Amino acid sequence: MTATTMQRSLTTTVxxxxxxxSQPALAQAPEAATQDWIRTDRLPLLLVIVLVxxxxxxxxxxxxxxxxxxxRRLAALDAVDEAIGRATEMGRSVLFVPGIQDMxxxxxxxxxxxxxxVAKTAAEYDAKLEVPxxxxxxxxxxxxxxxxxxxxxxxxxxxxxxxxNYLTDEQFGYVAAVTGSMVRxxxxxxxxxxxxxxxxLLFAENGNSIGAIQIAGTAEPSQLPFFVAACDxxxxxxxxxxxxxxxxxxxxxxxxxxxxxxxxxxxxAVIVIGCALATAGIWIPKLAGGADALRKYFGG
Amino acid sequence: xxxxxxxxxxNLDRRWIFLAMGLSIxxxxxxxxxxxxxxxxxxRATFNAVEAVPEGSTVLxxxxxxxxxxxxxxxxxSALVHHCAARxxxxxxxxxxxxxKKQADGTxxxxxxxxxxxYQYGTDYVQLGFQSGNEGVIKLMxxxxxxxYKTDSSGTALTSLPLVAGVKDLSAFKLVASISAGYPGAKxxxxxxxxAMPEAFSIVGGSTGVQVSQLLPYYPKQMEGMLVAVKGAxxxxxxxxxxxxxxxxxxIGQGRVRMGPQLVAHLLMIALxxxxxxxMIAGRSRGGAR
Amino acid sequence: xxxxxxxxxxxxxxxxxxxxxxxxTSAVSWSETVNVWFNVLAAVAYVLGAGNLxxxxxxxxxxxxxxxxxxxxxxxxxxxxxxxxxxxxxAVPDPAHPxxxxxxxxxxxxxxxxxxxxxxxxxxxxxxxxxxxxYVASAAFRAFRAxxxxxxxxxxxxxxxxLAQTAAGMFLTGWIPEGxxxxxxxxxxxxxAITEYIQTxxxxxxxxxxxxxxxxxxxxxxxxxxxxxxxxxGGAA
Numbered sequence: 001m002t003a004t005t006m007q008r009s010l011t012t013t014v015x016x017x018x019x020x021x022s023q024p025a026l027a028q029a030p031e032a033a034t035q036d037w038i039r040t041d042r043l044p045l046l047l048v049i050v051l052v053x054x055x056x057x058x059x060x061x062x063x064x065x066x067x068x069x070x071x072r073r074l075a076a077l078d079a080v081d082e083a084i085g086r087a088t089e090m091g092r093s094v095l096f097v098p099g100i101q102d103m104x105x106x107x108x109x110x111x112x113x114x115x116x117x118v119a120k121t122a123a124e125y126d127a128k129l130e131v132p133x134x135x136x137x138x139x140x141x142x143x144x145x146x147x148x149x150x151x152x153x154x155x156x157x158x159x160x161x162x163x164x165n166y167l168t169d170e171q172f173g174y175v176a177a178v179t180g181s182m183v184r185x186x187x188x189x190x191x192x193x194x195x196x197x198x199x200x201l202l203f204a205e206n207g208n209s210i211g212a213i214q215i216a217g218t219a220e221p222s223q224l225p226f227f228v229a230a231c232d233x234x235x236x237x238x239x240x241x242x243x244x245x246x247x248x249x250x251x252x253x254x255x256x257x258x259x260x261x262x263x264x265x266x267x268x269a270v271i272v273i274g275c276a277l278a279t280a281g282i283w284i285p286k287l288a289g290g291a292d293a294l295r296k297y298f299g300g
Numbered sequence: 301x302x303x304x305x306x307x308x309x310x311n312l313d314r315r316w317i318f319l320a321m322g323l324s325i326x327x328x329x330x331x332x333x334x335x336x337x338x339x340x341x342x343x344r345a346t347f348n349a350v351e352a353v354p355e356g357s358t359v360l361x362x363x364x365x366x367x368x369x370x371x372x373x374x375x376x377x378s379a380l381v382h383h384c385a386a387r388x389x390x391x392x393x394x395x396x397x398x399x400x401k402k403q404a405d406g407t408x409x410x411x412x413x414x415x416x417x418x419y420q421y422g423t424d425y426v427q428l429g430f431q432s433g434n435e436g437v438i439k440l441m442x443x444x445x446x447x448x449y450k451t452d453s454s455g456t457a458l459t460s461l462p463l464v465a466g467v468k469d470l471s472a473f474k475l476v477a478s479i480s481a482g483y484p485g486a487k488x489x490x491x492x493x494x495x496a497m498p499e500a501f502s503i504v505g506g507s508t509g510v511q512v513s514q515l516l517p518y519y520p521k522q523m524e525g526m527l528v529a530v531k532g533a534x535x536x537x538x539x540x541x542x543x544x545x546x547x548x549x550x551x552i553g554q555g556r557v558r559m560g561p562q563l564v565a566h567l568l569m570i571a572l573x574x575x576x577x578x579x580m581i582a583g584r585s586r587g588g589a590r
Numbered sequence: 591x592x593x594x595x596x597x598x599x600x601x602x603x604x605x606x607x608x609x610x611x612x613x614x615t616s617a618v619s620w621s622e623t624v625n626v627w628f629n630v631l632a633a634v635a636y637v638l639g640a641g642n643l644x645x646x647x648x649x650x651x652x653x654x655x656x657x658x659x660x661x662x663x664x665x666x667x668x669x670x671x672x673x674x675x676x677x678x679x680x681a682v683p684d685p686a687h688p689x690x691x692x693x694x695x696x697x698x699x700x701x702x703x704x705x706x707x708x709x710x711x712x713x714x715x716x717x718x719x720x721x722x723x724x725y726v727a728s729a730a731f732r733a734f735r736a737x738x739x740x741x742x743x744x745x746x747x748x749x750x751x752x753l754a755q756t757a758a759g760m761f762l763t764g765w766i767p768e769g770x771x772x773x774x775x776x777x778x779x780x781x782x783a784i785t786e787y788i789q790t791x792x793x794x795x796x797x798x799x800x801x802x803x804x805x806x807x808x809x810x811x812x813x814x815x816x817x818x819x820x821x822x823x824g825g826a827a
Contacts, residue, residue: 039613046613052802056809104628106804109811113818136639137632145819165646166639172368172718184657197482198368198510198719205725208732209314219800221793222510229733237796241803244818245810252815260806267798314728321727335757338764340778367712368719402697402707436625454684454695509755513793516786531755563756565723570752572731573745580735 044297051266056259063255071254076215076233077246080191083213084121087188093128094118095187097178097203099194099218100134100171103141106241107219111194112141113244114217118191119149123158130187131164134174139166175199179206192216192231193240196223204230217243270298306586309579317572324568325561333560343535346504346525350383350475353502357474358390358463362489363400363407369481369508370403375555376506376533377403377479378411379540382552385416386544390463392473394428394449396437396484401430401453415546422461429453434484435492442470442496471500479506486511486526490518498522506532530558598814605812643668674703747784754781 063069087094096118098111115131122129129146133139143164150159167177179202182190190207192200192214200216200223207214208230216227217235227234235243238260245253274294281288339347353359361380365373384391391412393404404427412419419425428449431437440448445467451457458464470476470493478486486505494503502524507515509529519526527536533555546552604624611621647661673679680702681694696703736742753759759777766776773779810816 037615039615042613049609049805052805053809056806060815102632106807109819110807113816116818135632136635136637136642139639139642140635141819148820162646166642168643169639170715171366172715176714176718180660198722201722201725201729202718205729208729219803221514221796221800224796226729230729238799238803241800241807244807244816248816248818253810256806256810256815260802263802263805264799267802312731314731317728317731318724321724325723336760337757338760338778341782366715368715370712371716371720402712405697432629433625436622512785513789514797516790517794529755559757563758565727566752566756567758569727569730570749572727573734573748576731576734577736577745580737 048298052259052263055262055266056256059257059259059262060252060255063251063258069251069254069258071242071246071257074235074239074243074246076217076235076239077243079213079215079233080118080247081121083189083191083215084118084125084127086213088125088127090188092186092188093130094122094189094191095178095182095207095212096129096131096191097194098131098133098138098142099192099196100174100199101195102135103137105195107195108135108138110219110241110244111217112138112145114191114193114247115142116145116149117244117247119146120153123150123153123155126155126158129163130181130185132167132174132178132181133165134167134169134171136166139164171197171199175202179203182206182210182212186210187212190214192218192227193235193243194218196220196227201226201230207231270294303586306579306582309575310583320568320572321565324564328560328564329557331560332557333564334556335559335563337534337538337556337559339535339539340532342519342526342528343532343539345520346506346527346532346536347383347539349502349504349524350380350387350389350477353387353389353474355388356390358392358467358472359384359475359477360392360394360470360473361404362476362478362480363393363395363404364397364478364485365403365481366397366399367403371558372508372530373479373481373506373533374403374407375530375553375558376527376536377407378554379533379537379552380477380479380506381407381411382415382546383540383544385412385419386540389475390423391425392428392464392467393425395430396434396488397481398430398432401427410551414548414551422456423463426461426463427453428464435488438484438488438492439496442493445469445472469497471497473501475502475504477504477506480511481508482511486515486523487518490515490522494522530555530562534559594817594820597820598817602812602814605808609812640668671703671706674706678703747788750777750780750784753777 084094096115098115099105099108101108103109103112119129131142131146133142143161146164147156147159150156167174182203183206187210190203190212192203193216196203196218197220200218200220204214204216204227214231215233215235216231217240218224218227219237219240221237224234224236228236242257242260245257274291277287277291277294281291350359361377361384363377381391393408395401395404408425408427412425421427429452431448433440437448445464446458449458452461452464458467466472476489476493478489480486480489486503486507489503489505493501503522504525504527505515505523506527507529512526512528515523515526527533535555537552537555541549541552550557604627607617607620607624611617644665647665650661651658651665675696678692678694678696678701681691681696682698682700684690684693684695687693695701697707698704699708730748734741734745734748736745753762754777759781763776763778766772768776774783807816811819
């Protein structure tokens with residue numbers, strides 16, 4: 001039995017035990033029947049969710065029906081092949097950092113998904129891919145993603161667990177370890193895809209000092225300026241979430257990006273209407289009431 | 301600009317920049333450079349929010365940072381604890397970060413026990429400690445504090461601590477203050493604490509400079525006061541010390557100590573940016589001339 | 591087939607429960623249970639992670655690969671903190687239970703664990719964070735170049751904020767009366783205007799985009815459209 005099989009067996013056994021142990025929680029459900037069963041104060045948010053979900057679903061359905069899906073080019077993703085090719089030519093490795101949060105953070109999920117795509121390209125080019133992780137579960141997920149990528153590339157024999165390791169949960173301990181290995185091993189391409197905090201600039205400046213091509217993506221608004229300033233390419237916010245779909249090329253996933261844009265149009269429309277009402281309300285008091293109502297409905 | 305100087309600037313080893321930055325921070329600290337501070341509206345709002353809490357009320361201080369951010373956040377945390385104690389408020393300490401509890405313990409030792417020796421554990425202040433769960437902790441505390449914290453950080457049941465024995469939910473606190481370095485922090489307190497009981501208590505927050513953009517939308521409606529980075533801490537310290545002076549001002553004055561190096565370092569960064577741009581312009585003009 | 595179907599089912603059900611719990615009161619306990627599942631998995635994963643840490647570093651030491659000294663330090667620190675913390679070596683006795691060793695406080699500064707935290711871990715963490723000051727300066731020198739209109743605006747904003755965040759702001763423009771028609775030229779006022787209006791507006795726009803991106807990604811995962819996290823083909827059993 002391989003180590004991977006042991007991991008999976010252990011995890012499955014624990015999950016099954018949890019399912020059994022959670023019966024008391026299910027038994028608690030009937031007690032809540034005496035309270036209000038639905039949070040009416042959150043209905044406006046439910047409406048927004050339904051609208052956005054409907055837009056995404058409709059866009060996916062349209063994409064499936066054969067309607068062409070046009071997504072603007074994302075320079076950062078077009079540069080992935082270039083970066084990995086450069087690393088292969090130079091005989092140096094590729095570094096992929098999937099962020100410092102756990103799999104509960106959607107950014108880490110998106111990062112690991114992109115890792116799968118990057119790993120497939122690295123496998124095709126026969127480039128060494130290193131993935132140091134900050135959480136144990138992320139290590140397991142990353143290993144699965146990279147293994148699957150090697151199979152998909154037709155290079156299962158080149159996969160090895162040795163390059164995907166857990167370092168530490170501690171933020172700056174992780175940064176110290178990764179930046180130290182960057183300075184020693186000098187990867188030619190560095191990918192930073194996930195949730196980052198204060199360590200973003202440490203990674204980016206170190207990568208710059210070793211001459212690596214750097215592609216970053218995060219949805220942490222406070223860290224975006226550091227990546228934009230110090231990296232060659234940056235996926236900003238929603239571009240990062242669209243990256244996985246973009247790289248897959250699948251019509252369903254590209255359609256969901258269009259649905260996301262419909263949601264943005266809706267948000268923009270509400271903002272414009274609200275601002276117009278609030279501005280006009282200065283001269284026509286009745287309209288100010290409309291702006292207040294809109295604010296209360298969507299803002300709580 | 302001569303060719304050799306231009307070449308040097310364009311190929312400047314970053315270690316010279318590191319050296320300049322190191323000196324720009326070290327020299328003001330060694331020379332004890334101090335500059336006057338003028339409290340801005342956010343620091344005043346934070347000060348007024350604490351002043352508005354009636355004497356004897358209970359406040360909740362959440363230490364949501366670790367040693368990495370202590371340089372930026374510890375000054376405001378120390379000033380806040382001193383301010384609350386000087387106003388004779390009962391203080392409940394807690395932490396959403398694992399290492400936040402140690403930061404709170406240190407602040408209790410350095411500030412509370414030092415300047416307010418009359419404060420008794422159990423009746424005037426309690427340390428609840430760290431609980432995992434991030435915003436889940438806040439959500440549960442909003443409706444049921446004893447369910448979230450059955451004991452304090454040293455294992456004593458809450459029911460045997462007079463200060464917190466009768467606390468049911470967050471409405472028991474007149475003020476909630478979160479000193480936060482990231483997630484979870486002040487934003488989660490606003491979203492899940494203030495969101496659950498909008499009028500029950502005031503919220504003030506202290507944050508690092510990079511976080512301010514995420515917290516500004518909540519000021520001043522959901523968050524009555526906000527202290528941003530060392531500057532905010534220095535301004536708040538000034539206000540607190542003016543009204544409640546201490547025998548050892550260096551303990552509550554660390555924010556102002558840090559403003560000296562901050563000024564010199566910022567001027568250095570401006571100089572570096574200007575120098576870099578001059579080199580770029582000179583390089584372009586030479587390239588155009590050729 | 592089960593290797594793909596069961597994870598998709600778990601994802602769909604868990605995701606649906608988490609969303610519904612926000613609106614349906616009786617589902618809140620279910621979402622807490624889902625959170626508990628993850629917490630238990632994460633606790634189990636700690637063991638896997640620690641095992642991996644030991645394996646990698648021991649292999650590096652035994653094969654004497656370059657940098658094996660760092661691995662030795664890593665393992666020494668790991669075992670020291672684990673032993674001292676787990677067995678509460680040197681813990682300060684609890685006054686209520688002085689004879690019960692494990693009742694002692696191991697986090698206090700008087701114990702080895704607390705001492706290591708105060709004098710090793712805390713300064714090291716602060717040191718790593720302090721590196722940012724140096725890296726910001728080198729990044730600013732390299733990257734902040736006035737190449738076009740947007741970058742010129744960025745530079746101007748940077749200068750205003752850099753000056754306003756220090757005593758230089760008041761020194762340069764503090765003499766302008768607050769109530770005068772030229773009060774907007776005060777650096778502290780400009781800083782407030784930039785952070786409260788321009789920066790907040792931009793940040794809100796980015797946040798809305800991120801929220802929609804999160805929603806779309808979550809929908810793709812919950813509905814099973816994005817299956818990139820699953821093993822493909824003949825994965826190891």
